[in-house]
Amino acid sequence: MDLTQKTPMPVPLNPLAEDDLRRWRACVRRYWLHRNAPVQAMPSRSGPGVDRMVRGPGAEQALRASYPGLVTLDVPRTDDEWQAAIDITERLLVDIESQDEAWAVAGACVASDEGVRVRIDLVTRGAQGFKLLRVRQATAGTDADVDAVALWLHVMARNALRVQSAGLLLIDTSFVYPGHGCYAGLYREVDLAPVLGTRPVGEWIVAMRQCERGELPTVPLGAPCGTDASAGSPCEQLAPCGLSIAEPVLADPANSLDIVGRELASELRTEGYVDLRNVPLHRLTAARHRRAARAVKHGLPVLDPGAAAALHTLPGPRRWLRFETIGFAVPPWAGTQPYQVLPFQWSCDVEGSDGRIVQAGFLAESDGDPRHAFAASLVETLGTEGPVFAYNAGFERNRIRELAQRFEDLSPALSALLPRIVDMFALLRDHYYHPAMAGSWSLRSVFRAMVPEAGAHEFEVHSHGRCFHSPLQAYAASLERGWPPAEADKLRQALRDHGRRHCAALRQITAVLEQA
Structure with missing residues (x-):
């Protein structure tokens, strides 16, 4: 036409x-x-x-x-x-x-x-x-x-x-x-x-x-009265709609049978049990299930003596480690692929020979590929001896393996770190349960139950008229072209503070486990 x-x-x-x-x-x-x-x-x-x-x-x-x-x-x-x-x-x-x-x-x-x-x-x-x-x-x-x-x-x-x-x-x-x-x-x-x-x-x-x-x-x-999945936000018309949407009656998650796993919970419901408080301990064969049931029945955390014994086999100097990673749809660094998990920050609390704690960390501060600097600084800080505590440590181990494969000059030192990493998730699962966890072993749930005052897993920073609710959002924004330098510094400082809170919370959890 x-x-x-x-x-x-x-x-x-x-x-x-x-x-x-x-x-x-x-x-x-x-x-x-x-x-x-x-x-x-x-x-x-x-x-x-x-x-x-x-x-x-x-x-x-x-x-x-x-x-x-x-x-x-x-x-x-x-x-x-x-x-x-x-x-x-x-x-x-x-x-x-x-x-x-x-x-x-x-x-x-x-x-x-x-x-x-x-x-x-x-x-x-x-x-x-x-x-x-x-x-x-x-x-x-x-x-x-x-x-x-x-x-x-x-x-x-x-x-x-x-x-x-x-x-x-x-x-x-x-x-x-x-x-x-x-x-x-x-x-x-x-x-x-x-x-x-x-x-x-x-x-x-x-x-x-x-x-x-x-x-x-x-x-x-x-x-979709609660959430419009295509928009990723609640329906803005809920109030003018005038509907009274009845909330479903749900069992208290802190007492739910699902705490011991869906398959066993289904069996228990068939047998007539309503929540975990009613289940006799002899009906639970797994030690961690009995531990959770005791905590739920008494409304108090349960800590087995084995936790302290396990930690005593791990002499210092100790380190507590966390990684932050990001995946870009459009990869910004040569040799990377869309959605590849890329580390941009590590935070670590380092225990000295005198027991004092030194805070260390790395945060990428330019738009260049930070992975070699990330890996080199990590090797230097973690040294060659002492346990490195991380939560759900398979994540950190996988990132370290990827870095070792990427950088031949650092590969031996990075590979040597792997057997030193201690999974705090496994320690907790085998020796501890808190009713406030409500069956969840996510880091957020564990922090909320064990160190609620720390707020270690919460992240919120306002910068340049925007609000960021996750570290990766803040880091991605700091790389945007034209972002004011002072605001980028503000975002990076928020990231450092978040890492320090997280590591401090991991230390507090370690101290709780040693009280058994």
Whole structure:
């Protein structure tokens, strides 16, 4: 089609957007409330299960490596900005015949005569028309991604724009970054043609408009009232929705039969037991299960004498160690791959011959690959003798093995560290139980039960108008280009303080175990 003969499409009044479709697909009541009485969405917070993978400082550079002719449009905020972005997009699309396959537009804005406007992640040229791509810093897409691409395709068709293909641009985990900004090959295209036909977008738009103009719908069966998984945040319409959602009646997790494992718990429930307090000790054959049952029955922690005996076989000088790692979707350092687990910080409390504690640590402070410096400083601090305590130590051991394989000059010294690492998780599991752990052996649960005053596992720092709830988020932000140096220093200091609290808490746990 000759776009020069096309009447420019104005921004529609009260337009529908991709987020509207997502809300409507999740819950028609939520969609209706948003359209008729919008409220500000609640900010999401990364909790204990925070994703250890981040986008990476080279994400835009990586996309440009695949599409050297990339034109990026800013995100429009107002109706005037939307109209300007739509006009620019139309002018860019007119010139497609003169472009090669390296040409692309990121953030192309298009509106339809049905009152829908969309911002397309990536539009590029194919042999027989446009290619629409949803860019994901991930290895797989979601249903919401497919819906979004279907909506883009529909809007393009309403503008009589020929689309050759529509799909996802995903991370290829086999890619190894050679350095020097050479990211060609990082992404792989996934054609969504086989599934887009199952999305009747035109019918959805009609239904959405009818819903908006109608009465407040009832809550559909299966509506995600607590959390919208596709957005990763609670439904912002819970309060105006006015529903009284009954909380399920749950057994007290501190007394749950599941503390002794799901399989045994199922057997005990079949036998008529309700919680662990009712189960006779002779019914539990494993020592750690009987220990947990005693703690639950008396409401007090139980510590076996074997803990102190085991620690007495591990003379000093002692060290208490923790690692922080990160995985980048777009690898920033040569020789690394997408999502590879990369260490960037270690913290250690070192016991001197006089019993005094010295705090040591390493934190990457530049955008270069820190792993050799990380490993060299670790070897120097840990020395050649004495136990090194870590919680769930398989994690630290695996990182040390990877460093030993990577750096031949440090390999012997790193390998020599492995047999010295003592897993505090194993010590606790074999000798200790606290009712407040509620069957969980996660580090967060153990800290909360044994050293609640330490707050060792909590992390929160505000910097440059943003709030970070995990060390990896803070570290990734400190690498961002243009981040104010003073704010980057603030983030790094928060990381150091967090590591020190963690190591101090590990020392306190060791002291508790020695009291038996």
